[in-house]
Amino acid sequence: MTAPIRVLLADDDRLVRAALETILRPFDDITLVAQAGDGRQAIDLTLLHRPDVVLLDIRMPMMDGLAALREIRRGSPSVQVVMLTTFGEDDYVGQALTGxxxxxxLKDSAADELPHAIRAAAAGNAYLSPKVTRQVLNRLPAPAPAAPSEDLARVRTLSDREREVLVLLAQGLSNAEISTRLFVTEGTVKTHLYRVFTKIGCDNRVQAAMLAQRAGLLG
Incomplete structure (x- = not known):
């Protein structure tokens, strides 16, 4: 039997921590090993418990989540961190990914996104909420009439199915929603996304969605 994913939850709001704990409690493959109320405590408890995944609020007292993220990654590089926030601005996303x-x-994401994000992070995969992807794209300026030739060249390396997957991702669909739309398994979607990211030189969903928009794939 596979050991459950060990999770540390860091948020300064006790009600939020209680709500997230309630969401995670039914899942046998996820166990909550500790809770922190500020960034400094999150770092200390990470070193103590060595969780697989840290759920880290982006705004906390003592030390904010972005600073705590950098410290956790520096001191415990094997620990994966999923950022939690009530804000969806692209500058937070960029700083978090860079860190x-x-x-x-987002804290108001659908409840089933939380365990999905934890499992993805524990498996070494990046996870960006479809809602985050949509909010980032909504904040971008309209693409230029002529897309950069480099972006067009990257898109042309994709097969028809890979381009279709990229468009659906850029529209904010999750892997499960893409699999339903295309009548394929989620495993097949993940394989397509791996090839898409490799071919177009992107590391995550937001970067890929932005490229799709610049290349004019969203109409």
Whole structure:
């Protein structure tokens, strides 16, 4: 039997911690090993418990989540961090990803996204909430009339199915939603996304969605 994913939850709001704990409690493959109320405590408890995944609020007292993220990644590089926030601005997403976050999730995301993000992070995969992807794209300026030739060249390396997957991702669909739309398994979607990211030189969903928009794939 596979050991459950060990999770540390860091949020300064006790009600939020209680709500997230309630969401995670039914899942046998996820166990909550500790809770922290500020960034400094999150770092200390990470060193003590060595969780697989840290759920880290982006705004906390003593030390904010972005600073705590950098310290956790520096001191415990094997620990994956999923950022939690009530904000969806692209500058937070960019800073979190640059700091080494494995995922970015809005607190008002659907409840089933939380365990999905934890499992993805524990498996070494990046997870960005579809809602985050949509909010980032909504904040971008309209693409230029002529897309950069480099972006077009990258898109042309994709097969028809890979381009279709990229468009659905850029529209904010999750892997499960893409699999339903295309009548394929989630494993097949993940394989397509791996090839898409490799071919177009992107590391995560937001980067890929932005490229799709610049290349004019969203109409």
């Amino acid at each position: 080494g976050a494995a995922g970015f999730l």
